[in-house]
Amino acid sequence: MNAIHSQQALDPDTMVQEYRVDRVLGMGSLGIVYAAENTYFNEMVALKEFLPSNLACRRGTTVTPLSSEVQPSYDWALKKFLDEARTLRELCHPEAHRNIVRVRQFIEQNDTAYMVMDYEKGHPFATLLEERRVLPEAELNEILQPLLDGLERIHAANIWHRDIKPSNILIRPDNSPVLIDFGAARHEVVGRDPSVMSQYTPGYAAIEQFHDAAEQGPWTDIFAMGGTLYRAVTGRKPAKAIERFVDENVYVPAMKAARGTYTPAFLAAIDAALTLKPEGRPQSIAEWRRWFDGAVTVDPDGDAAATVARPRSGAPLDATMVLGAGRKPVPAPSDAAPPLPAPRRPIGRGLLTGVVVVCLAALVAGIGTLLYQRQAAQVGPTSTAQPPAPPIQTPDLAESRDQVDALLSGLECASTQARLTDDGTLSLSGFVASPADLSRIQGALKQIDGIAKIEDDLAIQPWPFCEILRVLLPLKSPSAAASAQPQLQLNKPDRRYRTGDKLVVTATAGRDVSAYLYVDYIDSDGSVVHLLPSPRQPQNRLEPGQKIVLGALDAKTSGDFVYAIEPPLGPGMVIAYASRHQLLEAPRQHVETTGEYVPALQAALQDVFAGEPEAGLVSTHTLLEIYE
Numbered sequence: 001m002n003a004i005h006s007q008q009a010l011d012p013d014t015m016v017q018e019y020r021v022d023r024v025l026g027m028g029s030l031g032i033v034y035a036a037e038n039t040y041f042n043e044m045v046a047l048k049e050f051l052p053s054n055l056a057c058r059r060g061t062t063v064t065p066l067s068s069e070v071q072p073s074y075d076w077a078l079k080k081f082l083d084e085a086r087t088l089r090e091l092c093h094p095e096a097h098r099n100i101v102r103v104r105q106f107i108e109q110n111d112t113a114y115m116v117m118d119y120e121k122g123h124p125f126a127t128l129l130e131e132r133r134v135l136p137e138a139e140l141n142e143i144l145q146p147l148l149d150g151l152e153r154i155h156a157a158n159i160w161h162r163d164i165k166p167s168n169i170l171i172r173p174d175n176s177p178v179l180i181d182f183g184a185a186r187h188e189v190v191g192r193d194p195s196v197m198s199q200y201t202p203g204y205a206a207i208e209q210f211h212d213a214a215e216q217g218p219w220t221d222i223f224a225m226g227g228t229l230y231r232a233v234t235g236r237k238p239a240k241a242i243e244r245f246v247d248e249n250v251y252v253p254a255m256k257a258a259r260g261t262y263t264p265a266f267l268a269a270i271d272a273a274l275t276l277k278p279e280g281r282p283q284s285i286a287e288w289r290r291w292f293d294g295a296v297t298v299d300p301d302g303d304a305a306a307t308v309a310r311p312r313s314g315a316p317l318d319a320t321m322v323l324g325a326g327r328k329p330v331p332a333p334s335d336a337a338p339p340l341p342a343p344r345r346p347i348g349r350g351l352l353t354g355v356v357v358v359c360l361a362a363l364v365a366g367i368g369t370l371l372y373q374r375q376a377a378q379v380g381p382t383s384t385a386q387p388p389a390p391p392i393q394t395p396d397l398a399e400s401r402d403q404v405d406a407l408l409s410g411l412e413c414a415s416t417q418a419r420l421t422d423d424g425t426l427s428l429s430g431f432v433a434s435p436a437d438l439s440r441i442q443g444a445l446k447q448i449d450g451i452a453k454i455e456d457d458l459a460i461q462p463w464p465f466c467e468i469l470r471v472l473l474p475l476k477s478p479s480a481a482a483s484a485q486p487q488l489q490l491n492k493p494d495r496r497y498r499t500g501d502k503l504v505v506t507a508t509a510g511r512d513v514s515a516y517l518y519v520d521y522i523d524s525d526g527s528v529v530h531l532l533p534s535p536r537q538p539q540n541r542l543e544p545g546q547k548i549v550l551g552a553l554d555a556k557t558s559g560d561f562v563y564a565i566e567p568p569l570g571p572g573m574v575i576a577y578a579s580r581h582q583l584l585e586a587p588r589q590h591v592e593t594t595g596e597y598v599p600a601l602q603a604a605l606q607d608v609f610a611g612e613p614e615a616g617l618v619s620t621h622t623l624l625e626i627y628e
Contacts, residue, residue: 008051008058010034010345016114017107019047024443029311030081035119045104048115050081056112063112079115082106084159085115091157099150101170101180121180125228126166127410133235137262141231143169143177144292147225150179152285155218162216164224166231176282180513203237204225208278210242219281222288226273233258233270236595243593244276250593251276265294272296323503323521323529323565323572397422400450407444411437413463415470424452431461431469464526464594465573465623470576471602484510485618486517487574491553495624497572503563503624505531505550507576509542515578518543519550523562523626524570526594529563531574535558535590541582569626577619 009032014021019036026033026044026143036047051064055064056073066072086107096102105211107114125143129135147169154161161168161179168181168475207222208214223241230238234257239250253264253268267292275281282288290296367459414437416430426445432438438458445454461469507519517540519532533540537560544546551563565572583604588597605617 008032008053010049010058010061014061015039016047016049016109018123019116021047023447025164026181027440032529033181044099044119046117046119048117050078050113052077061110061616063110068139071219076258082108082113083378085113087157087159088115089155091159097150098176099146099178100153101178105394110601115125120170120180122170122172123180124167125169125171125177126412128171129166129232129235130410130412134258134261135232137233137266140229140266142175143171144225144229147177147179148285148289151218151221151225154179155221155285159217160216160220161224162209163201163204164221164228165201166228169228202240202242203231206243206278207276208563213277217278221280222273222282222285222369223275223278226270229270230257230274233267234260236599238274238596239593241276249275249480252596253254257298257384261374265292265296268296268447282434323523348546396561397424397450400448404451405450407441407448413466413470415457415466415473420451424450426453427457429457430473431459431466432458433463433466462571464522464524464525465571465621467594467598468520468522468601469621471598471605472575473619484512484515484578484616485620486515486578488519488574488576488620488622490574490622490624492624495622497565497624497626499566499626502553503551503565504553505574507550508545508547509545510578511545513616514541514543514581515580515616516540516574516582517548517578518583519576520597522573522575522594523568524572525568527591528594528597529591530588531563533587534561535587538587542578565626571623572624572626575619575621575623577617579614 008548009024010016010021010508011029012021012023016036018038018040020039022035022037022044024032025035029050030053034047034049036045038045040144051058051063051076053471055070055077064072085103085545088103089106091097091100092102092104095594101120102118104116104118109114109406126509151161163181164179166220168179170178170180178409201224203223204227206220208220227238234252239252243250251274254274255264258267262548271290272282272291273288282291308389323365362526394561397420401418404418404420408414408418411432413433417434419427421427432441441458442454442456445451487508488510489506491502491506499501503521505519505521507517509517510514518530518533521529521531531537532548534550537548537550550560553562588600
């Protein structure tokens with residue numbers, strides 16, 4: 001049985017009243033969920049322990065606030081946890097709802113509190129979507145309708161889940177769904193403390209969740225459920241609400257993205273739920289059902305009135321651009337041609353000073369900082385060796401390999417390779433998206449029979465970099481020589497840039513053959529800036545060993561863009577890949593999101609390899625850091 005390891009978790013066999021802790025099922029910012037055995041009735045339950053990582057830590061079995069300064073916040077949050085446990089338990093009366101995880105009781109012990117819930121068997125909806133990418137409408141309706149019934153029950157008690165997403169929907173063996181993890185749930189009358197209970201998942205979180213004073217309600221859960229359906233019909237998460245706040249154009253409506261595969265009413269209902277402004281969404285589950293039933297008129301062209309997304313407007317490009325947010329255009333030299341007006345750009349479009357100015361809001365800077373902290377963990381690959389344990393019986397290595405493959409395939413944003421030898425040595429390479437993923441994988445692998453030793457060479461590549469790399473790295477031609485690989489050189493050898501610094505990239509084509517070279521800059525908020533080809537550097541076919549300088553410091557003489565670094569802070573990445581074929585025939589937007597770029601890149605690569613396996617695709621990347 002797979003398990004998750006955490007230094008903050010209770011040890012196995014620890015007793016919480018009559019419940020004996022067996023293993024960790026999951027961890028979050030507000031607590032830890034265990035599988036536990038009821039010693040009175042010999043049955044398994046899910047035991048959720050309140051342990052907010054930003055307020056408390058464990059000493060022995062006791063949960064202790066980090067300092068006297070946070071004691072009031074901890075006491076407040078603990079009280080709310082107990083209040084919500086009582087309220088969730090009341091949802092089970094007069095009878096439990098089949099599609100809501102059942103809270104049996106709550107316990108106060110170890111200076112903290114616990115929810116005792118039913119132990120549900122099944123697999124997350126996220127795993128199903130990872131395996132199949134999209135699901136047909138009939139199958140989605142079988143999952144959706146019971147969940148809407150459960151949400152109506154929850155909302156009738158004035159409770160909002162506030163963290164609905166594919167990983168918080170469990171699909172039982174009989175294919176019935178159950179909504180789990182109410183760790184972010186909030187009762188309508190609960191007071192707000194933004195330092196304690198703020199919890200949401202970008203892509204599924206409504207705009208009102210980014211501001212603690214904003215009113216939340218059923219419409220907040222409807223937005224998240226709409227995002228979940230959007231993922232199920234398009235194969236990708238919708239654009240983050242914080243990006244759409246500045247430019248709604250970053251959202252591709254489901255009516256367009258999945259047209260022809262689903263009924264117009266079904267897609268229109270998804271778009272209605274994902275309306276950015278809360279007042280524009282269905283205000284209740286009953287109102288939202290009318291969209292699915294076709295009671296709301298849908299435009300014959302496939303656009304629901306509530307979710308029209310205007311096309312991007314074209315605009316000429318100036319020579320200087322801002323990578324990030326918060327900078328005004330840099331004036332052109334007096335003897336240069338007068339600058340053309342700069343187009344408006346959405347949050348999350350990291351560029352430079354000039355005609356294409358990307359407006360990243362201050363709300364997103366904290367996300368970049370968090371990713372920077374995660375990236376700091378990637379100083380080098382980790383290596384842990386576990387001493388072999390003598391097996392009680394000879395393990396089935398084929399079954400062990402299947403378990404390893406299943407575990408690694410469940411990662412949402414990763415590229416991993418595993419090799420299990422006959423002596424029980426497991427060699428891991430590749431990358432995962434976060435330290436939490438790494439810790440979870442390491443803990444779970446230790447529980448698989450047949451693994452005597454782990455040689456772990458997994459690195460951490462946080463989102464969005466993992467999205468790009470998992471497409472490029474596995475598709476590299478096995479026969480490509482190292483001399484064919486492009487080279488990247490940055491103008492700062494230490495790769496550390498302050499805001500306002502200029503980014504200059506020297507790209508060198510491989511020495512073997514002529515190739516089409518692509519060079520992109522990606523920031524920690526998911527913006528992609530195409531350095532080559534670009535509107536000022538459209539020619540990207542290079543001869544063997546040819547060099548090209550991108551982002552010259554003097555726009556007046558170079559004819560290229562000047563790229564000035566701005567937030568989000570944290571990591572950035574420059575990637576380069578080359579092929580003997582032109583991969584992307586049509587010019588792309590100079591700046592776009594990874595959500596737009598990655599599917600197009602993946603499709604182009606697959607087309608090339610389907611026609612010619614030896615397409616000579618090679619890639620490289622380099623990381624940089626952005627700080628104040």
